Amino acid sequence: MALELRHTVTAEEAGTDAASLLCQLSQLPKQRIKDAMAKGAVQLQRRQRKRLRRATETLQTGDQLSLSYDTDILARKPPEGTRCIARQKHYSVWFKPAGLMSQGTAFGDHLSLLRLAEQQLNRPVFLVHRLDRETAGLMLIAHTSVAAATLSRLFEQHQIEKIYQARVRGETPAEGRIDLPLDGKTAITHYQRLSYDASLNQSCLRIRLETGRTHQIRRHLDAIEHPIIGDPRYGRGNKNNEGLQLLATELHFQCPERKQQIKYCLDGYNK
Structure with missing residues (x-):
């Protein structure tokens, strides 16, 4: 089963919790709505757009809710093998296994490296580059907006x-x-x-x-x-x-924290 729902909260609906309203609008059981929210399939547009995971979020007039629900996608589990290779103060280096997305889609982010890193480190995460879902290997993830801008600029300038x-x-x-x-x-x-x-x-x-x-x-x-x-x-x-x-297999760049050239390599591959 798949459905996509877009809704702007009315004055009469303001004060309702998100899970209850989505349950009413979609006619899905509340437990399914909560599962979809936990897996990133619900987004809220208020001051800015974000994934809404808290089922008890109190809605305000004008809030824009979106639900992208697919039972097949929500039932999937991420492939095994994700691991953190190195941790710096403002970024980390990860091994992404084949079959894992770099970032989520409207239908959820539980199958993405970005979400797994956020859960494992309990830190903010910012995407600075991507690998195709079918491609395995090393990826950088930033943990502050400043680090994300710096690393993104290095990628854009071909300095990584x-x-x-x-x-x-x-x-x-x-x-x-x-x-x-x-x-x-x-x-x-x-x-x-x-x-x-x-x-x-x-x-x-x-x-x-x-x-x-x-x-x-x-x-x-x-x-x-x-x-x-x-x-x-x-x-x-x-x-x-x-x-x-x-x-x-390898990432070479000047570390913005250490101010020196650094190489990250997968074990067993040419360095």
């Missing part, structure tokens, strides 16, 4: 180096540079072949991005006829049962 590893179909050149524009914008991907398995006809690549376009690595490698193994969207002859073989 992102390194990936991928298994692709075929034997690639030993190294290469792909500069095919994407969506009318400059996009540059560098790669180095680490190994080639002739029995599988697959190459393992170390990849460095200069830009960060949507699905850049996946689209660029497909464009040179070496699609990533397990990519459900791009390429032919590269499907498998193991999922997308793309991993964000």
